[in-house]
Amino acid sequence: MLTEGGEAPTDGEARTALGQFALRFRVSGVAAFLLLLGVAFTLLRPQFIAPGNLSAIISNAAILAIVAAAQAVVLITRNLDVSVGSIMGFSAYLTADFAARHPHVGPALVLMPLTIGGALGALNGVLVAYGRVSPLIATLGTMSVYRGLTYVYARGQEITASRLPAWMNALPEVRIAGVRLLVVIAIIVVCLLAAFLRFYPLGRRMYAVGSNVSASAFFGLRTQRVVLFAYILGAVLCGLAGFLYAVRVGTVTVVLASGWELTSLAAAVIGGVSVAGGSGNVIGAALGAVVLATIDNGLVLLGIPEFWRMFIQGAAIVLAATADMIIAGQVRNALRARRRIARAAP
Amino acid sequence: MIRKLPQWELTLVVLTLAAGAWSAYLSPYYLSLDQIAYSTRQFVFPGILAIGLAVVVILGEIDISLASTLAFGAVLFSKFSAFGAPIWIATPLVTAACAALGTLNGVLVARFGLPSLAVTLGTMGAFRGLAFILGSETGYTGFDDSYLYVGSEQAFGLVPVSFILFLVIALAVSVLMRRTVFGRRCYAIGLNKEASWAAGIDVARIKVMAYALAGALAGVAALVWIGQYGSARGDNADGAILFVVTAVVLGGLDINGGRGAILGVVLALFLLGTMRNGMGLANVAGPIQTIVLGGLLIVGVLRPILFQGAVRGYRFAFSRQAVASN
Numbered sequence: 001m002l003t004e005g006g007e008a009p010t011d012g013e014a015r016t017a018l019g020q021f022a023l024r025f026r027v028s029g030v031a032a033f034l035l036l037l038g039v040a041f042t043l044l045r046p047q048f049i050a051p052g053n054l055s056a057i058i059s060n061a062a063i064l065a066i067v068a069a070a071q072a073v074v075l076i077t078r079n080l081d082v083s084v085g086s087i088m089g090f091s092a093y094l095t096a097d098f099a100a101r102h103p104h105v106g107p108a109l110v111l112m113p114l115t116i117g118g119a120l121g122a123l124n125g126v127l128v129a130y131g132r133v134s135p136l137i138a139t140l141g142t143m144s145v146y147r148g149l150t151y152v153y154a155r156g157q158e159i160t161a162s163r164l165p166a167w168m169n170a171l172p173e174v175r176i177a178g179v180r181l182l183v184v185i186a187i188i189v190v191c192l193l194a195a196f197l198r199f200y201p202l203g204r205r206m207y208a209v210g211s212n213v214s215a216s217a218f219f220g221l222r223t224q225r226v227v228l229f230a231y232i233l234g235a236v237l238c239g240l241a242g243f244l245y246a247v248r249v250g251t252v253t254v255v256l257a258s259g260w261e262l263t264s265l266a267a268a269v270i271g272g273v274s275v276a277g278g279s280g281n282v283i284g285a286a287l288g289a290v291v292l293a294t295i296d297n298g299l300v301l302l303g304i305p306e307f308w309r310m311f312i313q314g315a316a317i318v319l320a321a322t323a324d325m326i327i328a329g330q331v332r333n334a335l336r337a338r339r340r341i342a343r344a345a346p
Numbered sequence: 347m348i349r350k351l352p353q354w355e356l357t358l359v360v361l362t363l364a365a366g367a368w369s370a371y372l373s374p375y376y377l378s379l380d381q382i383a384y385s386t387r388q389f390v391f392p393g394i395l396a397i398g399l400a401v402v403v404i405l406g407e408i409d410i411s412l413a414s415t416l417a418f419g420a421v422l423f424s425k426f427s428a429f430g431a432p433i434w435i436a437t438p439l440v441t442a443a444c445a446a447l448g449t450l451n452g453v454l455v456a457r458f459g460l461p462s463l464a465v466t467l468g469t470m471g472a473f474r475g476l477a478f479i480l481g482s483e484t485g486y487t488g489f490d491d492s493y494l495y496v497g498s499e500q501a502f503g504l505v506p507v508s509f510i511l512f513l514v515i516a517l518a519v520s521v522l523m524r525r526t527v528f529g530r531r532c533y534a535i536g537l538n539k540e541a542s543w544a545a546g547i548d549v550a551r552i553k554v555m556a557y558a559l560a561g562a563l564a565g566v567a568a569l570v571w572i573g574q575y576g577s578a579r580g581d582n583a584d585g586a587i588l589f590v591v592t593a594v595v596l597g598g599l600d601i602n603g604g605r606g607a608i609l610g611v612v613l614a615l616f617l618l619g620t621m622r623n624g625m626g627l628a629n630v631a632g633p634i635q636t637i638v639l640g641g642l643l644i645v646g647v648l649r650p651i652l653f654q655g656a657v658r659g660y661r662f663a664f665s666r667q668a669v670a671s672n
Binding site for chain 2: 080127131132133134136137138140141142143144145147148149150151152262265266269275276305307308309310311312313314315316317318321322325
């Protein structure tokens with residue numbers, strides 16, 4: 001017993017340090033991976049590093065970063081939203097249709113996709129939190145329902161850029177200090193969201209619920225309400241992203257943003273947001289979006305067929321999940337070691 | 347606590363008959379034996395996927411990569427066909443290759459302890475990418491007739507061969523889950539993984555086997571697919587997973603594992619197939635069919651809660667009545 005007690009602290013300290021390192025490594029690991037990708041692509045194709053190309057990557061990543069952050073909010077509560085693409089499409093189409101019919105409505109129109117998104121997210125949240133439906137099943141169902149409703153509403157029509165009011169068409173070219181407005185909005189949204197999750201009680205509660213639902217409930221958190229809120233918050237952001245995407249592509253069709261559920265999940269998981277809940281942050285998810293945009297861009301520059309992207313994206317998700325699992329194991333060992341130190345100390 | 351409803355299978359039968367009657371009312375073309383037999387083709391390939399998924403779901407895991415495995419299998423069949431290999435060589439090899447993909451899922455989930463949703467989400471993209479890489483962006487349509495037989499021909503000039511294949515598979519897997527050690531262990535693991543492990547069951551091995559079985563069935567479904575559509579391309583069966591998951595959930599399987607039977611899945615497929623057939627004949631637009639499918643999926647999972655609510659309401663009314671009569 002004595003020898004065990006004498007040995008444990010040294011072993012334990014090393015383990016604690018390793019655990020802390022592992023956690024930090026996961027967040028900075030995404031950035032390091034991004035850097036590695038950048039260096040590799042630059043060596044292979046020097047035009048990759050051109051300012052024009054880099055700004056194109058960032059612009060492409062901006063909207064995905066918002067959706068990935070939205071997905072991350074839901075993932076942190078140990079849930080999942082595969083209806084993000086349909087929410088984007090639904091709110092974007094309805095908003096664009098309204099804008100085409102009522103061109104005199106100014107930029108206050110932005111509130112419309114946010115509200116629609118929030119309502120759709122509330123339905124998801126009610127099903128998952130109060131209906132206790134598995135999040136995958138519930139949002140798989142609403143994914144097809146929302147997309148189907150968009151089809152029914154559109155009746156095979158699409159909204160071309162010429163029918164949209166002038167201010168919407170001008171929006172993608174607006175620059176603030178040389179940076180596209182889309183990028184500025186994405187950065188502001190992601191930073192605000194990160195601060196909210198980090199410093200606000202409700203944000204901390206989301207992590208708590210995601211780490212351990214029953215413990216949070218015993219602690220006195222209204223877990224169902226927290227989950228509902230996460231779904232609403234995520235869907236509001238999806239509404240915003242749908243609007244920005246519609247503005248960016250100009251022509252709004254019913255299939256807008258279909259397939260984004262997968263891309264957003266990939267971005268979030270690559271960015272270190274664990275599917276098992278309670279860990280990761282939205283900055284990582286946004287970085288994950290940049291990683292995906294960089295891979296896309298690099299593959300195009302290298303002339304590699306587009307379908308390799310699917311393979312690489314899928315493999316990246318599995319790799320990221322493996323990394324998360326290893327890190328979670330390290331952290332668990334570190335916590336156990338710390339407890340052992342605490343027990344050995346007095 | 348209310349356990350699994352024994353009446354659920356009966357409910358599905360009644361709903362199927364109702365859907366059939368409704369279809370007959372909507373369309374004069376519905377009520378003919380030829381038409382109904384022929385329409386079963388529509389749900390055979392997702393049906394085979396659903397039976398594979400059911401085994402995985404009973405274990406308490408999920409596999410959303412099955413449609414991608416099917417695409418990989420279809421492209422692999424096209425390679426064998428282009429090479430001129432006879433079908434009786436191609437089928438076992440493709441099935442084995444798809445089982446290998448399933449095994450990969452299983453190893454990642456069971457041996458590495460990764461969340462099955464994340465793994466199969468990743469492999470869903472990866473396998474489809476693999477199918478595209480193996481084939482090309484242009485589809486292959488030059489299949490030898492022997493490859494198309496299962497998916498396109500009808501036995502006795504009436505029943506599609508693929509439907510008979512589906513029934514055989516359903517029966518075999520049902521027996522496997524009910525009567526064999528493997529099947530009973532699957533249920534045990536789905537109900538309580540830790541207890542099963544403590545009882546000496548090799549949980550990881552059973553899980554890998556279940557994923558391999560689901561993958562192999564996806565390979566068989568690929569054979570049905572190429573017969574039915576006559577082409578193989580990387581995006582085959584894209585989006586079919588919604589129908590597959592709906593069938594499994596509607597069939598009364600608990601998504602958390604351990605409860606439900608293959609029979610329920612088969613009946614749910616009949617219901618979905620009847621509805622799809624009827625709506626198709628009645629010219630119901632595709633998007634509305636999608637809404638109905640999604641709505642059914644949600645109702646399917648809300649079923650236990652709705653039922654409990656109904657029972658509670660009934661008991662409440664009953665007790666009130668009893669109190670009043672006293």
